[in-house]
Amino acid sequence: MARDDVSAYESLVEHNDARWAFGSDFDDPLAGVDTTVPPGVDGRDLAAYCLMLGDDALILSHRLQQWVTRLPELEEEVAVANIALDLLGQARFLLARAGAADGSGRDEDRLAFFRDEHEFRNVRLVELPRGDFACEMARILLASTWRLAQFERLRASRDPVLAAIAAKAVNELAYHRDYAAGWVVRLGDGTPLSHERMQAGLEAVWPYLDELFAITDVEERLVDVGVAVDPRLLRDEVEAVLDEVLRTATLARPEVLPRPGVRGRSGRDGVHTEALGYLLAELQSIARAHPQGVW
C-alpha cells in the first residue's frame, strides 16, 4: 500500500465506506491487549463488574459534557471537559473489557448505545440532573474520592486488564478530586452566599453517598477470587477525606437520610432515578437512529 492510499479519510474509515456515519471509526481501545479471563474467574461476573465501573464513568462523563459552554469561566470549561474526557477514556476501556470478558463480543459502542435504562449499572449519584456549579463540585468530590479509593485497591486485582486500567485511572482521579476539593473550599470558605450555596450543593448529593458502599452479589463473588474491591471497606477512607475537605471549607457534614432504592434495589441493580432515561435519550439517540453507522 503506497502512502497516497493511506489518506486521512481512508484511515478514519477502515470499514465499508457506505456505513460511515459521523465522527471517526474508533479502534478497539484494548487493541492488542490480552483479554483472557484469569482462571477461576467467571467471565460473566467480571463483565458485570466492569459494566458497573464503566457505567459510573460513562454517565458522569456525559453529565459533565452537558456543562460545556455553561461554566462560569473558560478555565472551568477546560477543566470540566478534561475530567469528562478522562472518564470517557476509562469508560471505553472498561466497556471494552466487559464485552471481551463475557464472550458476547459486544464492543464498547454496542454497550454504550444499545442497552436500555434498566441494563445500566451505574450508581445513582452520577446520573442526577445538573444542579448549580456548587452542586456539581460536590458531586465530583464525592464520586472521585470514592472512585479513587476503589481504583487504588483495584491495581492489585487478579484480572491484569482491570488492574492496568485502574493503575492508569488513579493518577487522573486524584486530579479530579483535588480540582473539586479546591472549589468546595473556595466556595465554602468564601462569601456568605457562596458558603450557603456550597452547603446546599452538598445537601443535594449527600443522600446518594450510602449507595456507594453497598456490595452486590457479583462483587461478593469477585472479592472471593481476588478480582473486585469490597465497597464496604472504602467508607472510612472516603469519609475521612470528605471530612477534611469540609472542615477546611468551614462546611457542615449534611445530616440527611440516605435516599432509599425501590425495595432495596438501586443503581447497581438497574433501578435508577427518572433522570437517567432522559440522559440516555440524548446519549443514544443518534446511534439508534443510524444503527448501521460506524463510529
Place this chain on the structure above:
Amino acid sequence: MAATTLADARAIAASVTDPELPQLTLADLGVLRDVRVSDDGTVVVSITPTYSGCPAMEVMRRDLRAALLDAGYPQVEVRTVLSPPWSSDWITPEGRRKLAAAGIAPPGPAPRRSGPVLVQLGPPRQTVACPQCGSPDTTEISPFSGTACKALRRCEACHEPFEHVKEL
C-alpha cells in the same frame, strides 16, 4: 539483515510526531514502548496513552501505520499497552528541551506515591519556571489546559501565560 530491518523500523516509528505536540516525537514523549518485526515482516508497534481519554491515540496509530507502510513494510500492527501506566518521567531529555523551546514548561519529577493519595488543598505544590523568561515566580491558572496532560500557568515576572506538562 533482520537486525537492520528492526533498527530501521524502530527509527521510523521513533520519528513519528505527536499529533498534539508536533515538536515532539512519540519516542521523545515516552509513548512509544516497543517495536518488533515478526518473521513474516509484520511490524508490531506498542504505544501507551498518556491519559485514558487521550483522543490522539487514533491519530498516532494512523500515523505510525502510514510511516511504516510508506517505508515498504508489508503489514503494520499497532498495539495498546496499559501497564505500566505512562509517566511524565518517560519524557526524554531531548523531549524536555523541545518542550521548553516550544514555550511549554517540562514536567518536574513525578510524585512517588505509596498508600492513599492525600488530598491536596493548599497552594500548588511545586515551583515551575517560566519557559519564556526563566522566572520561578509563576502561578497556576487552571490544573487543566488544552490537553489533559497540561496545566495552564502565568508568569508573574513577564506576565505571559504558558502551558506546563503535568507531573504524572
